Amino acid sequence: LTPHAFLGIDFGTSGARAIAINSNGDTLAEARSGYTDQTAVAWRAALFDLIGQIPADIRRLLSAIAINGTSTTALLCDAENRPLYPPLLYNDARAQDEAKQLAQITPPGHPVLSASSSLAKLLWFQKQPEFPCARFFLHQADWLASLLHGRPGISDYHNSLKLGFDPETLRYPEWLLQLEVVPLLPRVLAPGTAIGPVTAEIAAHLSLPRNCLIRAGTTDSIAAFIASGxxxxxxxxxxxxxxxxxxxxxxxxxxxxxxxxxxxxxxxxxxxxxxxxxxxxxxxxxxxxxxxxxxxxxxxxxxxxxxxxxxxxxxxxxxxxxxxxxxxxxxxxxxxxxxxxxxxxxxxxxxxxxxxxxxxxxxxxxxxxxxxxxxxxxxxxxxxxxxxxxxxxxxxxxQVEAAFGSALLAARGENLLCYEQSQAERKN
Ligand code: ADP
Missing domain, CATH: 3.30.420.40 (ATPase, nucleotide binding domain)
Known part of the structure; x- marks a missing residue:
């Protein structure tokens, strides 16, 4: 029986970290990579550096990878998935007017109602001269994962909560579907869902198995929660x-x-x-x-x-x-x-x-x-x-490391807490 390994990657506010685990949840390898600039180029370099630091004999066993990013850090990309504008970071508050604009159309107290929400950021991007070339609006974790699986335009419902996605009905609400930015919204999956294998190019470049899956990711704080057990x-x-x-x-x-x-x-x-x-x-x-x-x-x-x-x-x-x-x-x-x-x-x-x-x-x-x-x-x-x-x-x-939580997500997939709720409990 071939042993499996799973890789979790955490993009935090000042650096990135990767942890590889086996099927029992034991840590096999760890890597860190810093970046001084919060740019898409620096993130991509850190992503490839982290994977490259995982010893080749463990990389060969990787059956899945999941990435968590900083919640609400977001990018606007063209049809080739290239960023059109520097990323707007989690605490960027320039979208004040857009948050006010949203207050006119959302239910009161909605999580998108802050200047730092991803939806306010998307509406801010809409006013920039680069916007006509935009095809995809992505969170940090979505974009980094798309570099590995090659299909931009996919997110998860943790990163997308502050984009307005409703995790209960699993849809974007009606008020949001009225906005002009709708064509840019990502398709939203449950965190841990298999998106697809790494591209042939990435598999060759990073010496990963051709069938290594990329799973929908999560945010930094939820990854840390998953890590706690x-x-x-x-x-x-x-x-x-x-x-x-x-x-x-x-x-x-x-x-x-x-x-x-x-x-x-x-x-x-x-x-x-x-x-x-x-x-x-x-x-x-x-x-x-x-x-x-x-x-x-x-x-x-x-x-x-x-x-x-x-x-x-x-x-x-x-x-x-x-x-x-x-x-x-x-x-x-x-x-x-x-x-x-x-x-x-x-x-x-x-x-x-x-x-x-x-x-x-x-x-x-x-x-x-x-x-x-x-x-x-x-x-x-x-x-x-x-x-x-x-x-x-x-x-x-x-365990408090977000990278470890993402490694568990890579291993468990959609069943991210390893907890199956019984029918009886659900009725209670
Ligand atoms: P953050 O990442 O939010 O900046 P940390 O998790 O690194 O914070 O924790 C830092 C905080 O922990 C500091 O505010 C510090 O006062 C507090 N702290 C450090 N050591 C102790 C201790 N022994 N008992 C209680 N609080 C502590």
């Missing part, structure tokens, strides 16, 4: 990075625009998410990472600090409290730094618990367990406080 309703992943991001797997779709909550489809389930402005950025404004470690080891996590903080880097909160003028609460500051940090960590833990309560009140499945990613995951005192507030087991996630 969470796969059942009620399982959640909290990211404790600069901001606090909550993701909860649920049988029910939860959307609440006023809190910035929306859900991605994952097979038969939904991944409901919300992001608070609280998080590690506040901790970093007071303490260096090494100091955080030392102070945290002095905190007695079972006792209450007696402080009632709501840590925010500046006024304004969206989730779990929607108030653009919400004031941070960081006083009184005790003399002792360990006690101050105790209060800060407790404050963020309370926001996390309130966030999961809100997702459940809005209809998500009851919280069963929480995996943790990000800089705050490796803090046993905080983990123990969070376990107390959340009332469910909390653990660091053993």
């Amino acid at each position: 969470a796969c059942r309703p009620g399982q959640a992943v909290t990211s404790l990075g600069s901001t606090l991001v909550l993701k909860l797997l649920s049988r029910k779709r939860v959307d609440a625009a006023q809190y910035g909550i929306y859900s991605h489809r994952i097979g038969n389930l939904w991944l409901a998410g919300g992001a608070s402005n609280s998080g590690g950025a506040v901790l970093r404004s007071f303490f260096s990472d090494p100091r955080l470690k030392v102070l945290s080891s002095r905190i007695p996590p079972e006792t209450d600090s007696g402080l009632d903080y709501y840590p925010l880097p500046c006024p304004g909160e969206r989730f779990p409290i929607n108030d653009p003028e919400f004031e941070p609460r960081l006083t009184p500051r005790p003399q002792e730094d360990a006690l101050f940090l105790h209060g800060l960590l407790e404050g963020i833990a309370r926001i996390e618990a309130q966030g999961y309560r809100l997702l459940q009140e809005l209809g998500a499945d009851p919280l069963e367990s929480v995996l943790t990613a990000g800089g705050g995951a490796d803090n046993p005192a905080w983990t123990s406080m969070r376990t107390r507030f959340l009332g469910v087991p909390v653990q660091p996630s053993s």
